Amino acid sequence: MTDWPNSIARKAVLDFKPYSARGGASNALHLDANESPWAPPPGQSAMGYNRYPEQQPAVLRQRLADLYGAQPEQIMIGRGADEAIEILLRTFCEAGRDSILVCPPTFGYYQTCAAIQGADIVKAPLKADFSYDADLVISKIQAAGASLKIVFLCSPNNPSGNVIDPTHITDLCAKFPQTLIVVDEAYAEFSDGESFTKDIENTPNLIVLRTLSKAYALAGVRLGVAIADPRIINLMLKVLPPYPIARPVEDTVLGALTPAAMPVHTARLKLWRTEKTRMADALKASPFVKTIYPSQANFLLLDIVDDETLLRALEKAQVKIRDFRQTLPGKMRLSIGSPAQNDIALSVFGVAVAPQRPKRIAEAHRKTKETDIAVRVNLDDATGTSINTGLGFYDHMLEALAKHGKFGLVLSCQGDLEIDAHHTIEDCALTLGTALARALGDKAGAGRFGFVMPMDETQANIAVDLSGRPAMVFRGNFPTDHAGDFPAEMCPHFFESLAQTLGASIHIDVRGDNTHHMIEACFKGLGRALAPAFKRDGVDIASTKGVL
Numbered sequence: 001m002t003d004w005p006n007s008i009a010r011k012a013v014l015d016f017k018p019y020s021a022r023g024g025a026s027n028a029l030h031l032d033a034n035e036s037p038w039a040p041p042p043g044q045s046a047m048g049y050n051r052y053p054e055q056q057p058a059v060l061r062q063r064l065a066d067l068y069g070a071q072p073e074q075i076m077i078g079r080g081a082d083e084a085i086e087i088l089l090r091t092f093c094e095a096g097r098d099s100i101l102v103c104p105p106t107f108g109y110y111q112t113c114a115a116i117q118g119a120d121i122v123k124a125p126l127k128a129d130f131s132y133d134a135d136l137v138i139s140k141i142q143a144a145g146a147s148l149k150i151v152f153l154c155s156p157n158n159p160s161g162n163v164i165d166p167t168h169i170t171d172l173c174a175k176f177p178q179t180l181i182v183v184d185e186a187y188a189e190f191s192d193g194e195s196f197t198k199d200i201e202n203t204p205n206l207i208v209l210r211t212l213s214k215a216y217a218l219a220g221v222r223l224g225v226a227i228a229d230p231r232i233i234n235l236m237l238k239v240l241p242p243y244p245i246a247r248p249v250e251d252t253v254l255g256a257l258t259p260a261a262m263p264v265h266t267a268r269l270k271l272w273r274t275e276k277t278r279m280a281d282a283l284k285a286s287p288f289v290k291t292i293y294p295s296q297a298n299f300l301l302l303d304i305v306d307d308e309t310l311l312r313a314l315e316k317a318q319v320k321i322r323d324f325r326q327t328l329p330g331k332m333r334l335s336i337g338s339p340a341q342n343d344i345a346l347s348v349f350g351v352a353v354a355p356q357r358p359k360r361i362a363e364a365h366r367k368t369k370e371t372d373i374a375v376r377v378n379l380d381d382a383t384g385t386s387i388n389t390g391l392g393f394y395d396h397m398l399e400a401l402a403k404h405g406k407f408g409l410v411l412s413c414q415g416d417l418e419i420d421a422h423h424t425i426e427d428c429a430l431t432l433g434t435a436l437a438r439a440l441g442d443k444a445g446a447g448r449f450g451f452v453m454p455m456d457e458t459q460a461n462i463a464v465d466l467s468g469r470p471a472m473v474f475r476g477n478f479p480t481d482h483a484g485d486f487p488a489e490m491c492p493h494f495f496e497s498l499a500q501t502l503g504a505s506i507h508i509d510v511r512g513d514n515t516h517h518m519i520e521a522c523f524k525g526l527g528r529a530l531a532p533a534f535k536r537d538g539v540d541i542a543s544t545k546g547v548l
């Protein structure tokens, strides 16, 4: 197998000399690519948009390698996983001679690309319950012989939502070392199973596809990857266009996948799963739904009865779901949306949903040269708190604030702690205030509150008014200048910053003999004061003006 994977590649791909592009711009004076020396209007020269990008931008490739637990040289970045599928076909399948194998019903683009490339399509359909037919796949590959170049397996499968038992995939890779086994993991983030990326190192014919379109909310940006043995990747890069990844795409992806943003993505995925379970349960009561197929993805495949009535109701409500009746009699696929969107879908499906008020969940992201912060708050669910600022004492304080404030808080910060704690503490406060203000929305049902917090020798008096008018008054003297890694002077500064973006007036009087106790009493006491202020009892606004 020294010749791998050239032994199975198209001869034309082996023979041609790749298009010679310059590669990324360096600090040299570049007069080598006929680019403009000027930034495009409105003149953001720092973005480098006047220069051609690298074929595989190195920083982005490293980030994606980290995200997927792979090495950069094992990754081909493309415009969506779609492009990776297309490039696989063009690299390995000779028109009129070679073939691919698919297991329908499955993702349609494998066949589209095969048809465009002039490759034959061998089908090994899933069983009636959509489970994978391992024996059939093996016998079809054996029958097709050496001209069968690529097997496309989709797990979790689109549109059925189920996964293929990983031992079948491992067996297939071992049994057919001269055939590429592609595992399309477009929905891996939603499933309990482990990614096959961990096997790439020891499996030269395995290719894993991943995408940022589903779990990471970047469908419009177009970015996906193939992960495989570097020898396969290098052949594919010969076929890939010289500049597929536009610079704004790289900027957007790096901005959405900062280390600080990852806990927020995790919290979203968790909610997505909860919603899928809720939908699968609720749809059992729908007069239109006969069967709900178990799904490890972010959609449900449904067997529909009285489809025409349902389609009319969907049309009337302007709700779109995917109609598969042409190929799968009676079946439609419903994507899982936000809780509010799912409620709309349920009502169209004729399921009575208890009128629930929109969950007060909000996020705020803030990135500067000093800090990179992501915050997600849930005023209606205090579970799932996870905090990481890099400052142990501060984490402890924010946790106390959320716990006593009875709200869920995901907060992560990558700050310039090598300078000091100032930016981290201040910027987290600002971002937290922004997220809380967003979650409060029109503040219907919210009020004005205070709390007296005794803690051993310490007592803190805290009063909060969610007035929309930021103000902060702090009275207290700390006996020492630090509590752990937290500078005491940053305590009033935290509340000042929070008040600003939350749009609240916060009054704190604190006295005591122990700095740790005093700071902790302020955070806990503020939480205690905020809990009733955040609580939604009725719909009245606690102000004679009708707005806060």
Ligand SMILES: *Cc1c(COP(=O)(O)O)cnc(C)c1O
Pocket (backbone or CB within 6 Å): 079, 080, 081, 082, 083, 107, 154, 157, 158, 184, 186, 210, 211, 212, 213, 219, 222, 223, 224
């Ligand atoms: C959505 C999807 C893709 C394509 O992903 P992009 O990165 O958006 O091109 C690939 N495979 C499956 C199974 C999909 O559902």
